[in-house]
Amino acid sequence: xxxxxxxxxxxxxxRSILIIEDELINxxxxxYMLQDTxxxxxxxxxxxxxxxxxxxxxxxxxVLLDLNLPDMKGLDILQKMxxxxxxxxxxxxxxxxxxxxxxxxxSVGATDFISKPYPxxxxxxxxxxxxxxxxxxxxxxxxxERDALTGLYNPDFFFRHAAQxxxxxxxxxxxxxxxxxxxxxxxxxxxGRETGDEVLKLVAGKLLEAVEASGGIVCRRNGDTFLMYCxxxxxxxxILKSVCLEMSADNHIRARMGVYSEVSRSVSVERRFxxxxxxxxxxxxxxxxxxxxxxxxxxxxxxxxEQLLEDFNTAIRENQFTVHYQPKFDIRGSAPVLNSAEAxxxxxxxxxxxxxxxxFIPFFEENGMIRELDSYVWREAAKQVSQWKxxxxxxxxxxxxxxxxxxxxxxxQKMLEDIVDGAGIDRGDxxxxxxxxxxxxxxxQITDTIKALREGGFFIEMDDFGTGYSSLNMITALPLDAxxxxxxxxxTAFRGRKDTRHIEAVIGLAKALSLPVIAEGVETAEQMFTxxxxxxxxxxxxxxSKPLPADEFEAYVRKLDRESExxxxxxxxxxxxxxxDQFTYDAMHDPLTGLYNHSAFDILFHDADQxxxxxxxxxxxxxxxxxxxxxxACADRVxxxxxxxxxxxxxxxDHVCRLQEDEFVIILTRITSAMQKQVxxxxxxxxxxxxxxxxxxxxxxxSVGVAFSDRSDPGGDVFEDADxxxxxxxxxxxxxxxx
Amino acid sequence: MLTIDTLKAYGANxxxxxxxxxxxxxxYLRLVKMAAGDANFGKLDxxxxxxxxxxxxxxxxxxxxxxxNLALTPVLTxxxxxxxxxxxxxxxxxxPYRERIRAQHQALLELFGN
Numbered sequence: 001x002x003x004x005x006x007x008x009x010x011x012x013x014x015r016s017i018l019i020i021e022d023e024l025i026n027x028x029x030x031x032y033m034l035q036d037t038x039x040x041x042x043x044x045x046x047x048x049x050x051x052x053x054x055x056x057x058x059x060x061x062x063v064l065l066d067l068n069l070p071d072m073k074g075l076d077i078l079q080k081m082x083x084x085x086x087x088x089x090x091x092x093x094x095x096x097x098x099x100x101x102x103x104x105x106x107s108v109g110a111t112d113f114i115s116k117p118y119p120x121x122x123x124x125x126x127x128x129x130x131x132x133x134x135x136x137x138x139x140x141x142x143x144x145e146r147d148a149l150t151g152l153y154n155p156d157f158f159f160r161h162a163a164q165x166x167x168x169x170x171x172x173x174x175x176x177x178x179x180x181x182x183x184x185x186x187x188x189x190x191x192g193r194e195t196g197d198e199v200l201k202l203v204a205g206k207l208l209e210a211v212e213a214s215g216g217i218v219c220r221r222n223g224d225t226f227l228m229y230c231x232x233x234x235x236x237x238x239i240l241k242s243v244c245l246e247m248s249a250d251n252h253i254r255a256r257m258g259v260y261s262e263v264s265r266s267v268s269v270e271r272r273f274x275x276x277x278x279x280x281x282x283x284x285x286x287x288x289x290x291x292x293x294x295x296x297x298x299x300x301x302x303x304x305x306e307q308l309l310e311d312f313n314t315a316i317r318e319n320q321f322t323v324h325y326q327p328k329f330d331i332r333g334s335a336p337v338l339n340s341a342e343a344x345x346x347x348x349x350x351x352x353x354x355x356x357x358x359x360f361i362p363f364f365e366e367n368g369m370i371r372e373l374d375s376y377v378w379r380e381a382a383k384q385v386s387q388w389k390x391x392x393x394x395x396x397x398x399x400x401x402x403x404x405x406x407x408x409x410x411x412x413q414k415m416l417e418d419i420v421d422g423a424g425i426d427r428g429d430x431x432x433x434x435x436x437x438x439x440x441x442x443x444x445q446i447t448d449t450i451k452a453l454r455e456g457g458f459f460i461e462m463d464d465f466g467t468g469y470s471s472l473n474m475i476t477a478l479p480l481d482a483x484x485x486x487x488x489x490x491x492t493a494f495r496g497r498k499d500t501r502h503i504e505a506v507i508g509l510a511k512a513l514s515l516p517v518i519a520e521g522v523e524t525a526e527q528m529f530t531x532x533x534x535x536x537x538x539x540x541x542x543x544x545s546k547p548l549p550a551d552e553f554e555a556y557v558r559k560l561d562r563e564s565e566x567x568x569x570x571x572x573x574x575x576x577x578x579x580x581d582q583f584t585y586d587a588m589h590d591p592l593t594g595l596y597n598h599s600a601f602d603i604l605f606h607d608a609d610q611x612x613x614x615x616x617x618x619x620x621x622x623x624x625x626x627x628x629x630x631x632x633a634c635a636d637r638v639x640x641x642x643x644x645x646x647x648x649x650x651x652x653x654d655h656v657c658r659l660q661e662d663e664f665v666i667i668l669t670r671i672t673s674a675m676q677k678q679v680x681x682x683x684x685x686x687x688x689x690x691x692x693x694x695x696x697x698x699x700x701x702x703s704v705g706v707a708f709s710d711r712s713d714p715g716g717d718v719f720e721d722a723d724x725x726x727x728x729x730x731x732x733x734x735x736x737x738x739x
Numbered sequence: 740m741l742t743i744d745t746l747k748a749y750g751a752n753x754x755x756x757x758x759x760x761x762x763x764x765x766x767y768l769r770l771v772k773m774a775a776g777d778a779n780f781g782k783l784d785x786x787x788x789x790x791x792x793x794x795x796x797x798x799x800x801x802x803x804x805x806x807x808n809l810a811l812t813p814v815l816t817x818x819x820x821x822x823x824x825x826x827x828x829x830x831x832x833x834x835p836y837r838e839r840i841r842a843q844h845q846a847l848l849e850l851f852g853n
Contacts, residue, residue, distance in 0.1 A: 023801055025774055025777075025805040025808065026804055026808060027804055029808050032761065032763070033759070096806055097803060097807065116807055117755075117804070118801075120758060120759075121761060471832050
């Protein structure tokens with residue numbers, strides 16, 4: 001009865017064995033012994049044996065090899081098998097009556113021997129079975145210890161091999177090297193996964209080729225990172241160069257390398273590669289230098305970070321972390337108005353003094369401690385909003401950071417709700433800043449979490465906008481209440497030769513999505529006014545105030561309050577009774593057109609510089625009749641067309657609003673009556689565009705009234721004047737405009 | 740006619756040889772017949788006569804393997820002996836070996852009768 005083995009390497013359910021033996025009688029006897037258990041193939045000479053090995057190497061489980069063949073020596077066949085990658089690992093049992101040949105066979109790689117005359121069938125079968133099992137187990141282990149794509153070790157085995165190497169070579173100076181391919185995910189996206197895989201295989205081959213001969217080992221980790229552990233050498237720049245040459249044949253790929261040279265054996269193997277990785281990160285985006293070397297300054301930094309990590313719990317317990325608040329101002333009106341604040345954490349370390357958040361936040365993000373720190377800041381901020389409510393008689397919403405790692409916590413929403421409810425403030429008083437890169441993780445779970453938070457009443461601001469890889473699709477699909485421009489973005493735009501085109505494009509994008517834009521890091525008047533002119537809604541930065549401890553912030557607000565009464569018209573001010581919900585998108589926008597609604601108009605008109613505005617009021621001619629005869633759906637399409645034309649015609653600094661069904665108002669800012677001609681030109685263009693109806697739609701015309709605030713007989717209200725102009729024109733049954 | 744009994748009478752270790760053939764008598768007897776007619780007997784004899792020690796060793800080595808597997812002891816014994824002598828390549832008189840092998844081979848062939 002056939003013996004049981006698992007099912008691979010089998011033909012018709014049996015493993016197959018090749019008997020290479022020139023003597024017919026011997027072949028017959030062996031075959032007879034094996035035929036019930038195995039599929040048996042025969043070769044009577046070396047040529048036929050090599051042909052079968054070539055054609056059927058994938059399905060063979062074992063070779064039984066006679067040493068004396070008519071056309072070649074059995075040893076030569078063994079040698080050829082070892083040289084061929086496909087057959088090198090196939091087990092071979094030598095059939096011999098000659099004990100002297102055993103040593104030589106062993107050295108070439110035979111697995112076992114069966115003597116002639118053959119032992120009993122049971123013994124032959126047992127030896128064959130054992131050999132096959134050993135081989136298959138080894139093969140399994142080989143696959144689990146290898147990365148299937150590149151054939152390199154996987155990290156677990158790599159680290160184990162490295163440790164084993166150390167045990168046997170305690171005095172050999174060794175190097176730990178990390179190689180990262182720059183922007184590998186972009187390569188995958190641009191050229192497809194297959195190309196990416198090919199590149200990985202090329203890199204793997206090249207690295208192995210470089211270090212294998214000297215006893216080095218290589219593994220692949222996290223997709224596009226390679227680790228090497230090899231006896232000390234100094235030609236890493238050359239190795240990297242050859243790898244880059246190999247990769248860059250036609251797709252301009254670059255890589256960076258970090259070297260921890262002559263590693264300290266007192267540092268764990270994994271840690272040695274952390275150091276090499278640290279070194280690699282020092283040359284990230286450095287086109288002049290692609291190899292980073294781990295040195296003493298990095299060691300000091302590492303020790304410093306370790307100390308911070310160690311001190312974290314004490315710091316929380318002893319309130320070494322404090323929350324500072326930086327005011328945010330709404331700059332849409334003539335004077336900036338305090339709108340909210342951002343909570344920023346500071347650490348006064350008993351030994352190191354003030355530790356920069358730029359140092360400890362990314363570090364705590366890496367090791368997960370940021371969750372504890374974030375929730376500490378949320379609690380402090382919520383408590384503060386509540387205290388100010390009482391002390392100042394007004395609500396100052398505070399935005400707090402929500403790290404990517406927080407978003408994976410299923411209890412996040414409950415925790416935030418408990419904090420806000422516990423402090424007795426509204427959900428909307430804690431604004432949640434979520435970094436853009438968290439969205440680009442593109443996990444459904446993250447999007448769902450953010451949606452649920454927003455539905456629960458929290459405001460969501462996309463932080464660091466412009467630094468990540470947000471696609472337009474993603475932003476439009478995401479639940480958001482504001483976009484926050486990255487500070488670095490502002491600094492770069494205003495550095496040296498001022499180039500604000502990128503900011504303008506981002507603000508344009510936000511406007512197209514009807515999202516308010518917040519700019520942080522604003523330090524100068526020039527930055528503030530440029531951003532204002534571009535249509536930025538809210539600004540935060542040293543231009544107004546640095547982040548302040550809670551008590552100083554409170555004093556700052558009180559001062560603003562006092563100065564609002566007596567200060568200059570354009571000085572920052574406080575408006576205690578300002579509507580609270582000004583930045584909720586739904587509350588401020590018309591759902592049909594996405595234009596500002598009546599509530600938004602009230603705020604925008606109130607905040608506008610009344611000396612330099614114009615108001616345009618437009619109604620759709622014959623709208624009521626159209627709606628009655630063609631129905632609501634058709635009327636809605638007309639309104640959407642008008643909205644699109646208006647939005648496309650006026651500047652981003654102007655505010656286009658829909659007040660009633662077919663009544664649109666445009667507040668033109670920073671304008672004088674000297675520009676009347678241009679404004680009237682725009683109205684003409686609008687009417688021309690609307691007269692030119694798309695197929696299946698009626699031509700439309702607008703009746704328009706226009707008024708300028710610096711008109712010759714100032715008196716009354718510019719809005720009322722525009723309204724009067726419109727009514728007068730309608731009485732005259734004209735269908736263009738009146739000023 | 741060749742039978743298990745005649746083979747036993749010849750001196751073959753039938754139990755051992757049959758054991759390798761899973762006690763299939765017909766299979767065993769068929770292989771014995773093939774062995775008796777094997778061309779290596781002729782090759783060995785003529786190579787020894789001609790002093791071709793390499794050719795003689797190859798033929799003897801091949802015979803030793805197959806006769807051993809079939810446990811045809813009377814003819815196996817001189818073949819195994821000459822194989823080792825030929826392996827050592829010492830200047831031996833191979834005449835007596837030729838005689839013994841020829842005689843035992845002949846005795847084996849006679850078992851088949853005609």
